[in-house]
Amino acid sequence: MTIDTVIFDMDDTLVDWSACEITWGELADSLLDVIAAYLSGEGYEIPERTAVHKQYMDILIAAWAHARETGQAVTIGNIFEQCLTSWNVPLDMMDAVMDVYVEAGGVGIIPGVKLYDDTIFVLKTLKEEGYKIGLITNSMSPMWMRDVELKEYGIIEYFDARVTSGDVGYIKPHPAIYHHIMELLDTDSDHAIFVGDRPNADILGANRVGMASVWMKPAHIDYELGEAKPEYTISKLEQLLPILEREIER
């Protein structure tokens, strides 16, 4: 089969999280502090800090557990709707809260996170060779929020289509999100290859739609393959290029 399309996962596939300087929890804490201060300033009685943070984490953990069970995506809008409801804040404050979230650093590059040293080289080479390039990320953020990072990294122009699970409504490994991007890219599973680091999401999803896959397994990644079956395994992104040059074995 001739591969004409390469679809990437984002985090830990194109973007290196190995030296991330803060945890998800710390980032969430700092955003929640700003949001709680804003809502208090607007006259709402927000619970004390520990309770706010616990409610948020409980809502988030339950939402992702439900997503993994059903394949249905988590959205940031839904998470904050549940938070506002639990704090007795009317939902017509959602837009303002989302603005505060963005202003407070909820979008953009997280300190210490960076591109791999060959990410731009690989994307540029693929583009020059005429491949269509797609991106699917399991993220509760809408794509416009993740696009802020792609712009800051200077790689947004390489992608012909980009989707987050939050936008599509399904998370990898659900087939629907793969079919969605194949439609956007005007390709099919015989002509596309998926590159991702998480076997139980990226690779399993590709397996389910009959798409060839490459497991990106840099040194800091330590996942079990489980039932996922990648055709190829690489530890550096540039190792993808010679794979694409030969006939893809299926």
Ligand SMILES: [Mg+2]
């Ligand atoms: Mg990833």
